[in-house]
Amino acid sequence: MAIKSKPCKWCGDTRHFSFQCRDNPKVQARIKDSYHNKKPAKSIKRSPIRIKIDEQWEATKKLWFSLNPPDHAGYYYCQLVPCLCPGVPMTKGECRLDHIKPKGKYPLLKYVLSNLRPAHDFCNGFKGSLSDEQYKEKAYKYLRTKNA
Numbered sequence: 001m002a003i004k005s006k007p008c009k010w011c012g013d014t015r016h017f018s019f020q021c022r023d024n025p026k027v028q029a030r031i032k033d034s035y036h037n038k039k040p041a042k043s044i045k046r047s048p049i050r051i052k053i054d055e056q057w058e059a060t061k062k063l064w065f066s067l068n069p070p071d072h073a074g075y076y077y078c079q080l081v082p083c084l085c086p087g088v089p090m091t092k093g094e095c096r097l098d099h100i101k102p103k104g105k106y107p108l109l110k111y112v113l114s115n116l117r118p119a120h121d122f123c124n125g126f127k128g129s130l131s132d133e134q135y136k137e138k139a140y141k142y143l144r145t146k147n148a
Contacts, residue, residue, distance in 0.1 A: 060111045061097060067113065079117040082139050084126060096121050102129040 007014050010023035021027060046054075070076050075089035080098060098119035101109050109115040119127070126142070127135045 056111060060113070060116075064097060064113050064116050065092060068118075076118040078120045078123050080119050080123045080127060080139075081132075081136065082143065083120065084123045084139060084142070085120045088120065090118065090120060094121065095119075096124040098124045098127065100132070102131065104129045105131075 008016060008021045008023075009018045010021040013021070018024060019027070022031075070092065073089070075091065076095045077089060078085065095118045097116045099106075099109070100115050100117055103110040106115075126139065130138065
């Protein structure tokens with residue numbers, strides 16, 4: 001036997017209780033207080049080592065982009081084969097640098113410019129820390145299921 005819930009006394013809706021209704025003055029006051037009494041966000045303390053790593057990566061990216069300018073129209077193109085977003089150009093802000101040799105397996109190549117190539121954010125995330133051969137296998141499988 002189905003139990004019919006009592007309608008909300010504020011709006012008449014049967015999908016929620018009266019104490020949950022946005023038309024309830026107490027709820028409105030609670031929402032208003034939550035917006036006005038927000039505590040300032042805590043600053044995240046980062047270790048000096050992490051700061052140095054971030055600075056080194058930013059310097060590496062800046063150098064890579066200065067040595068590898070975009071095409072005449074101001075775009076970069078994904079160098080992963082197969083690209084999961086074929087023909088979609090990227091601006092410098094959209095471009096991600098992919099490590100040809102994964103930095104997890106080859107940490108010494110993390111900041112080597114010849115180990116970097118442009119890639120779409122989606123393609124780079126899809127590749128993760130896979131080698132090129134593993135990525136190709138995974139990408140072709142994905143494209144087959146996507147196009148099937």
